[in-house]
Amino acid sequence: MKTRPLGRTGMMVSELCLGSMTWGTQNTSDEGHAQIDMALDHGINFVDTAEMYPVNPISAETVGRTEEIIGEWNARSGRRAEVILATKHSGAGMNHVRDGAAISSASVPEAVEGSLKRLQTDYIDLYQFHWPNRGSYMFRQNWRYDPSKQDRAETLAHMEDTLGALQREVERGTIRAFGLSNESAWGTAQWLRLSEDKGLPRVASIQNEYSLMCRLYDTDLAELSVNEEVGLLAFSPLAAGFLTGKYQGGAVPEGSRMSLVSNLGGRRTDRAFAAVDAYLGVAEKHGLDPVHLALAWCLTRPFMCSAIFGATDLAQLERALGAGDVTLSDEVLRDIDAAHRAHPMPY
16 A cells, blocks of 8 residues: 655555544444454555544434544554554534534643543544634535635634644644644635744644545645645545445445435435446446546545545455555546536535
């Protein structure tokens, strides 16, 4: 498995990252542990989680359980040093975590301590803010995104304040690097400017949704990523399972994400099915597994650091791992471009 730089941190991460958000609902702890073992055996060294996980559904009873499952693996395996471990600080509106409080300098040490305890580790390699306090255009909010009510001074003061809290965690040795999630180009630029002006932790990565079917990142954030060495950690690179083809023709496999979340977080539209057909056609034309097509394409993007994928069983995991050995030809890439032009922004 090839590795890529995690920003300017000096850490090298595998170009595929193991996601964990189903561990504790759709997956048992033993299944989660087996996935980590298999991933490491295939060269993955990067695991992503969050304090609010698992999902499908999110509930007060399960919040934090995914971190606990990873912590049990850390304690049992003795292999913590082999993993670049990323987790996330939840923010405003997540009522099951700190009663929905926003991210602040006061919440950072409490959240870090909670994650450390659940993960059974002394340090977190990449600590990410899950979404900005001011809101985000992610998760289909881009269609009516309106930043006009934001308070710029308040936002910048918050950024500087929380960067100070992160610096104190760096000094304590509890976090090695800082990342963003569900952020914009303007927001990321401000985090970078403040960190450089004040000598505070620099953004290493941005975790935003990105796939053949969700390409909001391709413009301003792409340019920022390349020029500022802040790579994308792409979540949902298989479009919540759409790009596997398993939902075509009205199919809803038992235990699948669509069987639990019928609209797939706003991704289920008539246009989405047509787009999937186009990408499945490209895969068939070139004799490629559609999972490999989707993941390998992500890895061709100039701003990509690592693509985060999840699995609910070892067969799915093994299938996805094969994407690391796939190189897409220029002809395949041209056909993908044609499909994208015919089916832009399908959800």
